[in-house]
Amino acid sequence: NKDNFYSLSEIELLADDIERQGLKHNLVVSKDSGGSGYWLISGHLRYSAVKLLIEQDRLTSTLVPCYVDGERSQAEARLNLIMLNATQRKYTDAETMAEYEMLKQTIQQLEDEGKHVKGRVREIIANTLQVSPAQVGKIENIRNNAISEVDEAVKSGEMSISTANEIAKLAPEKQQEIIAEKPKITHKEVKEIQKSAKNSEENRDFEDDFDDDDSDIFDE
Numbered sequence: 001n002k003d004n005f006y007s008l009s010e011i012e013l014l015a016d017d018i019e020r021q022g023l024k025h026n027l028v029v030s031k032d033s034g035g036s037g038y039w040l041i042s043g044h045l046r047y048s049a050v051k052l053l054i055e056q057d058r059l060t061s062t063l064v065p066c067y068v069d070g071e072r073s074q075a076e077a078r079l080n081l082i083m084l085n086a087t088q089r090k091y092t093d094a095e096t097m098a099e100y101e102m103l104k105q106t107i108q109q110l111e112d113e114g115k116h117v118k119g120r121v122r123e124i125i126a127n128t129l130q131v132s133p134a135q136v137g138k139i140e141n142i143r144n145n146a147i148s149e150v151d152e153a154v155k156s157g158e159m160s161i162s163t164a165n166e167i168a169k170l171a172p173e174k175q176q177e178i179i180a181e182k183p184k185i186t187h188k189e190v191k192e193i194q195k196s197a198k199n200s201e202e203n204r205d206f207e208d209d210f211d212d213d214d215s216d217i218f219d220e
């Protein structure tokens with residue numbers, strides 16, 4: 001399934017296990033309602049391990065048992081893929097970010113297909129990702145207010161959602177400075193920068209007020 005963005009780690013270990021005792025759990029697929037084949041819903045890691053065994057001539061049969069779970073459009077298949085992984089995996093922040101974007105896109109696509117998804121989008125996403133609505137709010141803040149370099153840092157796994165959320169609260173030029181000078185900045189360091197920026201702003205406001213008062217005295 002080209003929509004699968006989840007990490008496929010430890011394939012070699014799984015391949016060794018499948019070679020030793022065979023594939024114990026079927027892959028789960030759904031027939032494409034568009035008529036182009038089947039969507040792989042569950043078993044991407046197993047599928048990759050079997051492919052590895054075939055490529056290394058460690059498995060002679062190229063047939064893999066599959067359970068066909070109905071007929072789905074691409075959006076429905078993608079939603080099933082996300083839902084299945086949500087109940088089985090522990091996520092990195094990079095995967096959570098990618099899943100948020102795909103899930104939001106999927107919900108919109110389903111709406112366009114006339115398949116209404118009940119409930120508030122933020123709550124649906126939070127429940128699916130198994131995170132709090134506040135965490136979804138942080139992701140939305142990053143998507144709406146962070147510069148592209150910060151967004152990409154989360155997607156690549158170089159920065160946490162929590163840190164990126166705090167950076168996104170700063171002005172774009174300050175965000176650019178942070179990325180250029182401290183690409184591996186911590187959450188604590190960002191909070192210190194926020195505090196410093198706030199103090200500088202307050203000092204500027206005070207000086208402006210003082211200058212205004214001064215000019216009034218001289219005018220009199």
